[in-house]
Amino acid sequence: MPKLDLKTAGPFIALIVIFIIGVFVNEAFLSSGNLSNILARSSFIGIVAIGATFVITAGGIDLSVGSMAAFISGCMILLMNALMDSIDSMVVIIFLAIIASLGIGAVAGLINGLLTTKAKIEAFIVTLGTMGIYRSLITYIADGGTLSLNFTIGDVYSEVYYGVFLGLPYPVWVFLGVAIIGYVLLNMTVFGRHCFAVGSNESVARYSAINVDRVKTMTYMLQGICVSIATIIYVPRLGSASGQTGILWELEAIAAVIIGGTVLKGGYGRIGGTVIGALILTLIGNILNLTDAVSNYLNGAVQGIIVIVAVYLQRGAWRRD
Amino acid sequence: MPEENKKSLTLSVKKLRKSFGPVEVLHGIDLTLRGGEVHAILGENGAGKSTLVKILSGFEQLSDGELHIGESSGNSQRIDVWNNSIAEQAGVVLIHQEFNLAEQLNVAENIFLGNEIKGRVFLDKKAMRAKAQEYLDILRSDIDPDSPVERLPVSAKQMVEIAKAQAKNARVLVLDEPTAVLTQQESQVLFELIDRFRQEGVAIVFISHKLDEIEQIADVITVLRDGELVGSYPAAELSKDDMARLMVGRELSSLFPEMPKVPAAAEIVLRVSDLLLQGNSAPSSFELRSGEILGFSGLIGSGRTALMETVLGLRRPAKENLGRVELRGERVDFKQLSAARNKGVAYLTKDRKGSGLLLEKGLTFNFSLFSLHKISKLLIDTKLEEIAFEKAVETFDIRMKDKSIVAGNLSGGNQQKLLLAKILEAEPSIIIIDEPTRGIDIGTKSQIYHFIGQLVASGHSLILISSDITEVIGLSHRVAVMYHGEISGVLEGEEIEEVEIMRYATGLKNKVSPQIKQNGTSNAKA
Ligand SMILES: Nc1ncnc2c1ncn2[C@@H]1O[C@H](COP(=O)(O)OP(=O)(O)OP(=O)(O)O)[C@@H](O)[C@H]1O
Ligand SMILES: [Mg+2]
Numbered sequence: 001m002p003k004l005d006l007k008t009a010g011p012f013i014a015l016i017v018i019f020i021i022g023v024f025v026n027e028a029f030l031s032s033g034n035l036s037n038i039l040a041r042s043s044f045i046g047i048v049a050i051g052a053t054f055v056i057t058a059g060g061i062d063l064s065v066g067s068m069a070a071f072i073s074g075c076m077i078l079l080m081n082a083l084m085d086s087i088d089s090m091v092v093i094i095f096l097a098i099i100a101s102l103g104i105g106a107v108a109g110l111i112n113g114l115l116t117t118k119a120k121i122e123a124f125i126v127t128l129g130t131m132g133i134y135r136s137l138i139t140y141i142a143d144g145g146t147l148s149l150n151f152t153i154g155d156v157y158s159e160v161y162y163g164v165f166l167g168l169p170y171p172v173w174v175f176l177g178v179a180i181i182g183y184v185l186l187n188m189t190v191f192g193r194h195c196f197a198v199g200s201n202e203s204v205a206r207y208s209a210i211n212v213d214r215v216k217t218m219t220y221m222l223q224g225i226c227v228s229i230a231t232i233i234y235v236p237r238l239g240s241a242s243g244q245t246g247i248l249w250e251l252e253a254i255a256a257v258i259i260g261g262t263v264l265k266g267g268y269g270r271i272g273g274t275v276i277g278a279l280i281l282t283l284i285g286n287i288l289n290l291t292d293a294v295s296n297y298l299n300g301a302v303q304g305i306i307v308i309v310a311v312y313l314q315r316g317a318w319r320r321d
Numbered sequence: 322m323p324e325e326n327k328k329s330l331t332l333s334v335k336k337l338r339k340s341f342g343p344v345e346v347l348h349g350i351d352l353t354l355r356g357g358e359v360h361a362i363l364g365e366n367g368a369g370k371s372t373l374v375k376i377l378s379g380f381e382q383l384s385d386g387e388l389h390i391g392e393s394s395g396n397s398q399r400i401d402v403w404n405n406s407i408a409e410q411a412g413v414v415l416i417h418q419e420f421n422l423a424e425q426l427n428v429a430e431n432i433f434l435g436n437e438i439k440g441r442v443f444l445d446k447k448a449m450r451a452k453a454q455e456y457l458d459i460l461r462s463d464i465d466p467d468s469p470v471e472r473l474p475v476s477a478k479q480m481v482e483i484a485k486a487q488a489k490n491a492r493v494l495v496l497d498e499p500t501a502v503l504t505q506q507e508s509q510v511l512f513e514l515i516d517r518f519r520q521e522g523v524a525i526v527f528i529s530h531k532l533d534e535i536e537q538i539a540d541v542i543t544v545l546r547d548g549e550l551v552g553s554y555p556a557a558e559l560s561k562d563d564m565a566r567l568m569v570g571r572e573l574s575s576l577f578p579e580m581p582k583v584p585a586a587a588e589i590v591l592r593v594s595d596l597l598l599q600g601n602s603a604p605s606s607f608e609l610r611s612g613e614i615l616g617f618s619g620l621i622g623s624g625r626t627a628l629m630e631t632v633l634g635l636r637r638p639a640k641e642n643l644g645r646v647e648l649r650g651e652r653v654d655f656k657q658l659s660a661a662r663n664k665g666v667a668y669l670t671k672d673r674k675g676s677g678l679l680l681e682k683g684l685t686f687n688f689s690l691f692s693l694h695k696i697s698k699l700l701i702d703t704k705l706e707e708i709a710f711e712k713a714v715e716t717f718d719i720r721m722k723d724k725s726i727v728a729g730n731l732s733g734g735n736q737q738k739l740l741l742a743k744i745l746e747a748e749p750s751i752i753i754i755d756e757p758t759r760g761i762d763i764g765t766k767s768q769i770y771h772f773i774g775q776l777v778a779s780g781h782s783l784i785l786i787s788s789d790i791t792e793v794i795g796l797s798h799r800v801a802v803m804y805h806g807e808i809s810g811v812l813e814g815e816e817i818e819e820v821e822i823m824r825y826a827t828g829l830k831n832k833v834s835p836q837i838k839q840n841g842t843s844n845a846k847a
Pocket of ligand 2: 370372418
């Protein structure tokens, strides 16, 4: 079936084309430093977008991820700074912060999930609300300014972002790990099937003995955990958090998911596509940085065009089915 | 034959072929529709009936062959471009097997969809509403023109489709299994309408798996088998046996199997006591024994579906702490269908499209959705899944030319078989099936009945809700009849007979609360 191939291969072809453009634009593009930088940067949005793939496949949407990331960063920094006095080992402090981060992410997701399923409020509205809440909380905690991580801890923790294993930065390995787990979970487990079914038709899902509310809530929790993982590798990069942290992440994550071929109205999702979508978005930014032909300020415009074109192509391929 | 009428139209196809991708499903069909005739199309599930009528009404394009149209008096001419809007302009109206309603809009809006009555600037809503009411009155239907279609039960949706066809001033009216979801009474009202159209010179195409109905209203019968034309015959020449034989291509054995008796001492596997349904005043109680088929009869809207869905946790009862459900003596309170399934109870919904199958997902995906727990530990074992699916395709005789299609592209009857297979794959010991053979051809029906016979012979217990009274009588050991949301009687032995069942179904008789309700205060929805 050639049509199907086009649909799955489309994002991949786009990635290759953009990559080739990159090669022509600037020699520096192919340097190993630049390439591993691209991979490392795409891992934040990529990890968040993998969570978003679950939410969207099951028919939901989560707009709160950017603010959630900012809020979790702030909490982690506050916690680590506070633990400095009582615990000697930096590694233990960081470890505790990571655990706390995962916990906060899961609970934040749980809240989004329960509000959509139990209180029966549309996901768009719930997460629009929590988006505002987390954003304002972090601004409040930071008192309108910036929370900075204690330097001593920062030095140790920065290894998580800058460290390299087998030639690739740690964040890339984390991204890869999350992607593989996400792929297996979505495509090979009962939970994944249930996500597809719930997004496709809730009533059919219910009559197929699927606990619809639980599946949906789980997707939001997964999203929360993914945000927390992204935050865990993001905090050592900047060593600070403010009201500006994670701004527009939600849109980039959703864009990556959509470019990758997942259907926004639910019922069909692709982790592999999402990974490619995240890479495409980062590549565009990177290439615009390396060329004078198009202003860097137009980054958002180019990304926007790519999203629209991607969806147009997908719809076209659909109609011919 | 009625006298010549200027509305009359003749529509014919010659050597018509149709392929989906590389797969040909119609192999050279000749057919002529004439004004003033009811033309029945017969054939097994997947024979190509729906595909044929979709082509006639421009919803699908033919792959090869000719289409001719003409006034019945003059010459007919060959048509080269034929699509849905041209067909509607010419007066060809199709009522789809699968509803084609805009779920969010209300009944009146649906009836006039694409056909709106305009005032000077805006739509004339008042006129449309009044006209809609008129069409519904002709159908003797009490559907409210203002209610949103998504809230209507399937039978009401079908009535809306029929009302919609009236608004379109049809010269060729094509009805694809309109009676599959209707009660006998509703079907009779439809036949009166068809009769009127016939008098007016409208050409009517009628598809149904109910041979009685074909016998009653058809003038001409065309039989398809596996995409081939078997022949067109004057209806008077064919008996029902002939019809079945022509369709299936062989003699049919007995429709119903011999049912083993249920021993008097058989264990009670399911006991429901004093369960009160939403919007109802009288509670319901019944019990099901091991190896028994308990039929549920009643008019549409009498609360049979509501009762079962309440038992299974798909709906909440009116009063939470009133009523008891016991499985083999153990009290249960299902809040989710999964809880019931894990206890070996399965439910087949009657709303195939809305709650039964994921129409845009593959066949295997749909098949295993209810029983994934059986084939997965940490991961789903797709090999086992494939094997189980292959086996079910055999057992239930699910017919498709291409296994990679999505469920929505199966023929209607084959979708029903897939749904049945999906439910039974969970190996339930108590099976509650709601309209299990809706849209299924007579040969397969017989297969399914025999399969059900085997199930109960091996100790399974079954609750059968069906509007097909022959089916209820032919299969059930006992029959519970519902009226206005309560069980008005449970019939046994000699009592199980059509007239008696109808007495209980219409409230003339009532064993449980003998005083006849004046104007039922209850309004349970089926
Ligand atoms: N869009 C489609 N794509 C692929 N195959 C299709 C499509 N529509 C129908 N088919 C196939 O065409 C064949 C004929 O189907 P059709 O719906 O015409 O049968 P039918 O006679 O109406 O059966 P039923 O009595 O079950 O309604 C079936 O094998 C079906 O799977
Ligand atoms: Mg059909």
